[in-house]
Amino acid sequence: MGRLLGDPEVWDDSPSRPRVLVRGLVGLAAGLAAGGLVALAVVPRPAAVPPEVVVPSPPAEGPRVRVEQQTLYNVTLSAGPLLLTRSGRLEQVKPDGTDRRVVAQNVRASAVVGPDRDGGLVVLDSSVIVRVDGDGATTRLGPANFLADGLAGRDERLLACAEPSGSRRPDAGLLMMTTNGRSRPVKLGCPVVWASDAEVIAGAGGPWAAVKGIERNAAVQRGASVMIGRPGGRLRELLGARELRAAAGRRATVEAVALTPDGKLAAVAAGSPGRPWVVLVLRADGRRLARIPLAAGHRPAWMGWSDRHGTVTLAVAAVDRHGDLATAPLASRRGGGYVLAWDAGTRTARVLAAGASMVAADGFAWSSDGESVGISSPSGLLLVLQIDVVYTTAAPVSGTLVAWPREAVP
Amino acid sequence: MKVLRRRPTLASKSASPAEDLLAERGRGRRRLALLVPVVMVTCGLVGGGVTVGRLVAGRRPASGSGPVAAGPLAGRAKGPLEQLRDAGVLFFTDQQGRAFRQTADGRDRRSLGQLKDLAARPDRPFFDQDDVAASLLAVPADLRQAELAPDGNLVYLLQPDGAAAVGRLQDGSVRRLVPAGWRSPTLPRHSADGAVVGACGYRLAGQAFGGVEDARSWILDGSGAELAALPGCLYDVADDGSTALVADPAQGRVAGPVPAANYQRSPPVRGSDQLTRGLRLWRRSGGFRPVLSFAEATTAFQAVQPEVDPRGLVVVTASLGPDLRQALVRIVDVLADQDPRTGRESEVLAVVDLASGRAQPIPQHLPGLAAWLPTGGYAYTGGPGLATYVARERPPALLAATLAQEGTYVVAASPDGAWLLLGGSTWRFVRVDDPAVQVSYPAPGRFAGWVAAEGSGEPQGGAPVDRDRGGP
Numbered sequence: 023m024g025r026l027l028g029d030p031e032v033w034d035d036s037p038s039r040p041r042v043l044v045r046g047l048v049g050l051a052a053g054l055a056a057g058g059l060v061a062l063a064v065v066p067r068p069a070a071v072p073p074e075v076v077v078p079s080p081p082a083e084g085p086r087v088r089v090e091q092q093t094l095y096n097v098t099l100s101a102g103p104l105l106l107t108r109s110g111r112l113e114q115v116k117p118d119g120t121d122r123r124v125v126a127q128n129v130r131a132s133a134v135v136g137p138d139r140d141g142g143l144v145v146l147d148s149s150v151i152v153r154v155d156g157d158g159a160t161t162r163l164g165p166a167n168f169l170a171d172g173l174a175g176r177d178e179r180l181l182a183c184a185e186p187s188g189s190r191r192p193d194a195g196l197l198m199m200t201t202n203g204r205s206r207p208v209k210l211g212c213p214v215v216w217a218s219d220a221e222v223i224a225g226a227g228g229p230w231a232a233v234k235g236i237e238r239n240a241a242v243q244r245g246a247s248v249m250i251g252r253p254g255g256r257l258r259e260l261l262g263a264r265e266l267r268a269a270a271g272r273r274a275t276v277e278a279v280a281l282t283p284d285g286k287l288a289a290v291a292a293g294s295p296g297r298p299w300v301v302l303v304l305r306a307d308g309r310r311l312a313r314i315p316l317a318a319g320h321r322p323a324w325m326g327w328s329d330r331h332g333t334v335t336l337a338v339a340a341v342d343r344h345g346d347l348a349t350a351p352l353a354s355r356r357g358g359g360y361v362l363a364w365d366a367g368t369r370t371a372r373v374l375a376a377g378a379s380m381v382a383a384d385g386f387a388w389s390s391d392g393e394s395v396g397i398s399s400p401s402g403l404l405l406v407l408q409i410d411v412v413y414t415t416a417a418p419v420s421g422t423l424v425a426w427p428r429e430a431v432p
Numbered sequence: 433m434k435v436l437r438r439r440p441t442l443a444s445k446s447a448s449p450a451e452d453l454l455a456e457r458g459r460g461r462r463r464l465a466l467l468v469p470v471v472m473v474t475c476g477l478v479g480g481g482v483t484v485g486r487l488v489a490g491r492r493p494a495s496g497s498g499p500v501a502a503g504p505l506a507g508r509a510k511g512p513l514e515q516l517r518d519a520g521v522l523f524f525t526d527q528q529g530r531a532f533r534q535t536a537d538g539r540d541r542r543s544l545g546q547l548k549d550l551a552a553r554p555d556r557p558f559f560d561q562d563d564v565a566a567s568l569l570a571v572p573a574d575l576r577q578a579e580l581a582p583d584g585n586l587v588y589l590l591q592p593d594g595a596a597a598v599g600r601l602q603d604g605s606v607r608r609l610v611p612a613g614w615r616s617p618t619l620p621r622h623s624a625d626g627a628v629v630g631a632c633g634y635r636l637a638g639q640a641f642g643g644v645e646d647a648r649s650w651i652l653d654g655s656g657a658e659l660a661a662l663p664g665c666l667y668d669v670a671d672d673g674s675t676a677l678v679a680d681p682a683q684g685r686v687a688g689p690v691p692a693a694n695y696q697r698s699p700p701v702r703g704s705d706q707l708t709r710g711l712r713l714w715r716r717s718g719g720f721r722p723v724l725s726f727a728e729a730t731t732a733f734q735a736v737q738p739e740v741d742p743r744g745l746v747v748v749t750a751s752l753g754p755d756l757r758q759a760l761v762r763i764v765d766v767l768a769d770q771d772p773r774t775g776r777e778s779e780v781l782a783v784v785d786l787a788s789g790r791a792q793p794i795p796q797h798l799p800g801l802a803a804w805l806p807t808g809g810y811a812y813t814g815g816p817g818l819a820t821y822v823a824r825e826r827p828p829a830l831l832a833a834t835l836a837q838e839g840t841y842v843v844a845a846s847p848d849g850a851w852l853l854l855g856g857s858t859w860r861f862v863r864v865d866d867p868a869v870q871v872s873y874p875a876p877g878r879f880a881g882w883v884a885a886e887g888s889g890e891p892q893g894g895a896p897v898d899r900d901r902g903g904p
Contacts, residue, residue, distance in 0.1 A: 040465030049469030053476015058484035060477070065485040084868040085830050087818070314738040315731070317793045340795075342827075358828040360795035362736065369739050370776035373797040377820040378830035410774045412797055414816040 087379060087404060090415035094118050097405050097415070101389035103430045104396060104403075105143075106421030107131050112145065112154070114430060117396075117405060119418035121430075126154040134425040135175035135200075144200050145424075146173040149185050153200055163203040164196060174216040174223070175200070179253060181223050183212035192230045192243040197253055209257065211245050215279045216253070219329075222285030222306070224250040226276040229263055233275055235295030238349040244275030248290050250306065260308050266292050269313060270300045280325040282334050287311070287366060289336050291322035295348055301325065301338050303366070314364055314371070319344040323352060323359070323383070328392030334366040335408075337374065337395055339386045353384040353400065353422070361386070361395060363408060374406040375414070385423030398423035505538035511871035513537050516861060520847045520884050523580035524877035525550050531601055532877060533584055535885065536846070536861065541876070544584045545601025549591050550577065565701050566617035568690070568766050569634055569644050569708065570665050571748040574801050575841035579619055581626045582883040588620045588629075596620040596631035609633075609650060621669040621676070627654035628673030628716070632665040634706070643692070643702030649678055651714070659716065665708055667750035668759070676714045677750045677759060680722055683710025687726040691743055693766050701766075708747040711761070713786065723786045724750075729763050732791035736777040740765055750784075753804050759784045760802045760810055761791065772798055781812055796820075800835075801842065805864065806849035813843060819854055821864050831862045832870070847884040855879040 098118040105125070106113050112129045115122040129152065131145035141156035149169040153161045164170070164182065171185040178200045186192040195214060198205035210225030217223070226245030233244045246266055251257035267274050270292035277299070278291040286306050293299030299321050301314040316322065320340035328335050341347075342357035350356075359380035364371045374395055385398035396417075397404045403417040505513060519536035523544070526532070529551030534541035578589040580601075587599045591608065594615030599606040609620055610633035620631045630651040637645035649666035651659040664679025689705035711724040730742045744767030751760050761782050768778035781799045782791040800813035809823035817836035820828045832854055839856035845864075846853070854860040855875060863869040 040462050042461065042465045042468050045465050046468040046472040049472035050476045053473035053478075054480035055476070056473075057477035057480030057482075059480075061481040061483075061485035062488060065481075065488045067488060084866075085832050085834075085862075085870075087816070087830070088833050090816075312738060315734050317735040317795060318790070319792070356827045358822075362795065364738065368776070371737055372775075372777045373736055373795045373815075376794075376796045376815065377818065377828040381827045412773075412816070 086401070087414065087416040089418065090413065093407055093413040093415040094405065094417060096413075097389070097394050097407050097417075100391045101394055102426060102428045104387075104419060104423060105131075105134050105425040105427065106385070106398065106403075106419065106423055108421030112143075112424070113421060115419055117394075117403075117417050117419065124158075126158055126160065129154065129160070131424050133173040134427075135173060135180060137427065137429060138178055138200060142200065144173070144175060144180055146170055146182075151180065151182055151198075153203075161203075163200065164198055164205055168196060168205075170196075172212040172214050172225075174214050176216045176218060176221075179216075181208065181210070181214050181216050181225070181253065183210060183214045183225060186211075186243045192245065193226075193228060195225060206254075208253075210249055211243070213276070213279050215281050217281040217283060217285030219283040220281075220285035221252050222250065222281055223253050223257075224248060224260060224279050224281055224288055226279065227257075227259065231273075231275055233294065235348050244277070246275050248276055248279055248288070250288065260288060260306070261290055261302065261304060265310075266290070266302075269302055269310070270294075271297045273297070278322050278325045280327050280336065282327040282366075283329045287327065287334065287336075289325050289327065289338075291325055291338070293321070295321075295343070299340070301336075301364075303336065303364070311366070312364070312369060314338065314362070316340045317360070320359060321348075324386035326386065326388045328388040330392035333392075335392070336364045336366065337386075337388060338362045338364070339380075339383065339397070341380060341383065351384075353382055355382055357381065359383060361397065361406070363395075372408075372412065374408055374412060375404060379404045379414075385421075387423050387426040389426045390428035396423050396426055505873050509538065509871060509873040511861075512869065513871050513873075515863070515869065516851070516871055518885070519851050519861070520882055521584075522853075522879070523584065523881035523883070524875075525578055525880050526877045527551065531578075531580060531584075531587065531880065533580075534876065536851070536882075538873065538876075544580070545604070547587060547589070547599050547601060547604060547606065549589055549597065549599060549606055550587065564695075564699070565636055565642060565644055566615065566634060567748065568693075568701065568704070568746060568764075569647055569706070569748070570617035570632055570667065571762065571764075572618040573749055573751050573760075573803065574843060576619070576879050576881075578878075578880045580881040581622075582624075582881075583626075586626050587880070588622060590616060590619060596633070598629060609652065614648075617665070618667075621666060623669055623673030624671040625673075628652070628659070628669055628676075630666040630669045630676050632667070634665070637702060637704075643690075643704035644706045645704070647679070647706040649676075651676055660714060662714060664706065667708075667711070667747075668752045670752050670756055671754070674716050675752070675756065677711055677723070677752055678714050679708040679747070680710040680712035680720075680724070682712075682722070683724075683726040684708070686710075687745075688743065690746060690766060693744070693769070695769050707766075709745070711747060711750055711759070711784070721786075723759065723789055724761060724784050724791060725789060728784075728789055728791045729761075729782075732782040732793040733763050733765065733780050735793040736780045736795050737765065737768075741767055743767065749802070751802070751804060753810070754806050754808060757786055759786060760804065760812075762799070762802070783810070794822075801840070803843040803845060803852075805845040805852070806847065807864075809849075809864070811843050811845075811852055811864075813840065813854075819843065819852075819862075821852065821862075821867070823864070829867060831864070831867045832860060834860070842879045844879065844882050846882055853879070853882065 103114045112126040133146040136143040143154045151163045169185040170182040172183040174181045182196045184194040193211040195208040195210040196205040214225035227247040227249040232241035234241045246263035248261040249257040250260040273294040274292045280289045290302045299316045303312040321343040323341045324339040339361045341359035347357040360376035361374040383399040395406045403419045407413040516537040530546045531544040591597045596609045596616035609631035614633035622629045634647045636642035649662045666678045668677040687709035692703040694700040709726040713721045744765045749762035765778045781794040784791045796814040802812040811821045813819045819831040838858045840854045842855040844853045860872040
């Protein structure tokens with residue numbers, strides 16, 4: 023702004039009045055700021071609180087069969103190691119879960135014979151017969167075009183039944199040596215069996231029929247008679263088709279065969295889908311000892327004899343095959359079942375396992391001492407020790423039970 | 433005109449006394465102007481430092497604590513007790529014969545009354561020969577000593593002399609359902625509303641080692657009038673009272689009398705032609721319908737004992753399913769003179785289709801308790817302390833594996849069928865659709881019933897109670 027000419031300059035020399043309140047407020051603000059900054063820099067921070075990670079609570083497990091330590095100990099003490107398949111491996115483990123080791127890699131065994139004196143095993147792996155040496159090396163046995171559907175054996179000899187396909191006859195079985203794979207034909211079809219302590223073999227014989235309702239979308243060849251004899255010798259008819267159908271129904275065929283260790287008794291499971299199944303117990307001379315009817319809608323999944331100090335017992339695993347369960351694979355079968363033990367001496371029976379333990383049960387075996395039965399399923403392994411009382415325990419072992427041999431694989 | 437203010441100088445301070453006076457008058461204010469900021473800065477430093485320091489240091493969070501279970505079962509219950517909140521009301525009795533009710537989650541316990549007939553009887557002999565003979569005729573589905581009706585007043589029980597009876601807790605009255613001199617092997621059976629009550633009675637031949645000489649059943653309606661008196665034992669009455677499951681004398685004639693049984697561990701029992709060989713349905717509207725033949729019972733039993741002697745097979749338990757299409761039946765081989773734990777199978781449970789008469793065995797070692805669920809599934813116990821549940825069209829599921837340790841004597845379903853109680857020294861509640869969910873607490877008494885919460889505790893009438901009247 024300009025100044026008019028002639029205006030005098032006027033100076034006010036009186037001292038200004040100090041503004042106490044303003045200065046105080048400014049000082050207070052400055053103090054607060056400075057104090058805060060100092061405190062921010064000086065005051066120690068508390069220890070960092072550990073991060074609180076919210077983990078979803080684990081799903082509560084449903085009830086399971088308990089591990090009874092005493093029973094498990096007794097079974098482990100007297101029985102040999104279990105052979106199980108798990109994740110494409112063949113494993114050997116004691117019933118209490120100890121001494122686990124892999125016997126063979128990349129093997130999906132459905133049947134095992136051995137171990138023999140050299141520690142070698144023969145396994146049925148996806149229709150191929152394979153010898154597994156002690157060092158894990160594998161060798162295919164038998165003719166290159168032979169596909170097996172069943173395998174039995176003793177010492178260094180094998181009995182294999184053929185998977186019928188194309189021109190291959192259902193009774194085109196083979197007897198072969200595990201050492202060199204040499205084979206010779208035997209007129210036996212699946213199922214085949216070899217007495218564990220005797221030179222007796224048995225298997226299904228004709229007439230053959232295509233049976234529907236056992237496998238999904240396919241008919242399977244089943245025989246209507248049972249042949250028995252010595253390995254390499256002439257086979258004779260143990261149970262004829264007429265007798266079998268008289269005892270088990272008009273369309274009955276043979277589903278399973280089992281021989282006692284001494285080969286003196288045989289068990290034949292027979293029937294037809296949709297009809298009751300039965301197990302016939304026969305002497306080696308063909309005389310019928312007993313007829314064991316299975317619960318309606320139940321089909322045998324496994325049979326086996328044990329000999330415990332002269333007490334011969336037959337175990338039959340019967341599984342629920344009602345409706346859609348009829349053709350379901352064992353491991354995916356959502357149905358129950360039971361294992362019946364029939365004592366040939368007293369001709370009485372008792373149930374070893376039943377109910378939830380049999381849901382999806384896919385592996386069964388007698389222990390070599392004849393006292394225990396093992397049952398594997400996706401929920402674990404169940405061991406049933408049957409001496410005077412039936413003792414049941416879960417085992418800390420997983421996998422599909424294939425065999426329970428006397429000796430461990432070295 | 434603009435006035436400019438000039439700053440005072442030292443020279444001007446001492447210019448004149450008047451000016452000194454002026455200067456002296458402002459000195460205090462200037463000092464104050466110096467002092468106040470200093471004090472305020474100091475206060476600010478302290479205040480700011482403390483405030484910010486506290487903020488920085490912060491306070492540690494309090495230690496976390498989960499919800500604390502409260503109520504009468506606090507500290508004694510295991511599992512999600514709160515899930516039982518709407519599971520209904522449980523009845524139970526104690527040693528003195530008092531009856532109580534409480535909700536399934538343990539709340540609202542109330543005494544309902546007392547009947548001396550409900551009390552434990554220490555004078556009762558440990559071994560009663562009558563029990564052996566009666567066990568060949570009928571065996572209760574579970575071992576409860578009494579059953580209370582939903583109204584919490586009516587109670588079904590056995591009197592000290594073994595007669596089936598109905599009592600009222602409110603007035604203490606008790607009425608026999610079988611004539612004097614007759615005993616009953618099981619508690620009375622009844623419809624859901626108590627309007628139809630049935631009882632089985634028997635008499636032994638002679639005093640010692642006698643077999644069942646006569647077995648009869650009586651069915652009464654709500655007014656106490658006799659609806660039927662039937663030969664053979666009654667096993668169950670439908671919830672709606674329209675039918676009852678009773679022995680079929682025709683099958684008894686087919687099978688013939690049960691021969692005398694000699695037992696190693698108990699006195700022998702004479703043979704009888706009164707034991708149950710087959711079943712039929714009695715219809716309130718009139719007539720009978722056969723549902724289980726002796727041949728079918730034999731076939732079912734052969735699944736667990738292929739070479740059983742059919743002469744010894746009898747039906748001892750039968751309970752109707754909720755839809756009246758099936759029945760759970762227990763068949764026993766009375767000639768099996770062996771300890772069932774070490775010997776052969778001597779019992780089998782079977783599901784009988786009432787329309788076709790077909791019996792589907794439930795193979796199980798040492799079958800124990802069995803019960804239907806309102807949803808149509810069933811549960812049973814057996815083997816190594818296992819309880820199994822079978823829903824319609826579903827595989828069997830394991831409910832519990834602890835029955836042996838807990839002395840389980842009853843399996844009972846909740847009114848809505850969502851829970852199953854395994855009752856023993858511990859009451860274990862299992863959610864049937866997810867057996868992983870379990871709640872357990874010490875048993876408050878002897879189980880006597882489980883009803884829906886609605887209407888419980890309110891008298892609803894029901895079966896006739898008349899202490900002065902004699903037997904039917």
